[in-house]
Amino acid sequence: MLAGGTPRSHHLLAGLFQCHVCGGAMHTESGTGRNGTTYHYYRCGQAKAGLCENKKRVSAPEMDEFVSRSILDEILTPDRVATIIRDIKAATETWWKDRSERREHLTVALREAERRQKNLFNILELQGIDAPNLGDITVRLREIKAEIEGATKALQDLESADSPELTISEDMLAQATDALRAIIIECDDPIIVRHFFASFVDKIVVEGEALVIKYQPQKLMNHGLSTVVHSGDRWLPDLDSNQGPAD
Ligand SMILES: [Zn+2]
Incomplete structure (x- = not known):
């Protein structure tokens, strides 16, 4: 991708590169030189x-390479990539902590329901059909049974839920940083790289001698583990309540 001079129909900065005079989009064009190039x-x-x-006309391969290098060197710095990975790690740890708290809460609720169930059974055992409010006791036993089943099911779901796994050492952080840079440098498909850049770069403008890359650093960090997908109305109407979270 960064070899330079390779003709391609899709350019890296399409949609990101703006004219510094009018703010309009810089379009890609091609022309043929005298020697057929x-x-x-x-x-x-x-x-x-x-x-x-x-x-002004700006060479697309040169501009693409220059902007890619600038983004790698100035924005996707080793420190920042390490921060992104640490954020993902922290989110994973939060998931485990939340799960542990939820399990504790459910276990307490389950024990409490079982205790109440036992008390009611004791009353029935001692007094049989002479127990006062026998009808109420039956209703309460049914409710408690449902509570116990609900808590048991929730605990089972909790145990079988897929967990985000991320075990990474400081050495691996450095390797991950290199890997991300290598993926971008070696990627043969400019559309993939453009989508990645577009996820945090708002626009690129040449102002005099300077290349200005306007981007949103918060989009590179603190995004947790979820991604918002703007699906429009294509599939949302088909969602039913069973697909929501368990709680
Ligand atoms: Zn213009």
Whole structure:
């Protein structure tokens, strides 16, 4: 991907690269040189239509490589990647802690229900059909039975739930950082890399001699383990209540 000069139909910065004059999108275009070589470049879409002063054409392979290197070196720094991985680790630890608390809560509730059930059985054993409020006792026994079954089921579900697993040492953190950089550098599909960059980069603008990358660092961290998928109305209407969380 970063070899430079490789013709490709999809460019890395499509949708991210903005014209510094009009704020419009920089489009990719290609042209053929005298020796038959195809050149790819970015150019303001508005300028093409005569609506913007920015006539500059920017070599697409050079720009893609420069921006990728800049993002790797300035944004996806080893420290920051380590922080992202530590955040995931912390979220995993929270999951285990939550589960432990929930198990304790359910166990207490289960013991309490069993104690009440035993008391009622004792009354029935001692007094038989002469027990006062026999009808009430029967109703309460039925309720307690449902409580016990509910708590037992919840405990079983808790035990069989898939847990997020992440055991990672400091050495592995360094390796993970290198691996992420290698994946991006060696990825042959610019669309994949563009999607990844677009998850935290808002826009890229050339201002004079400077390349300005506007991004949201919080999108790289503290995102926990969940991802919001904006599905529109394609499948949400088919969701039923059984697919929600157990509690
Ligand atoms: Zn423009």
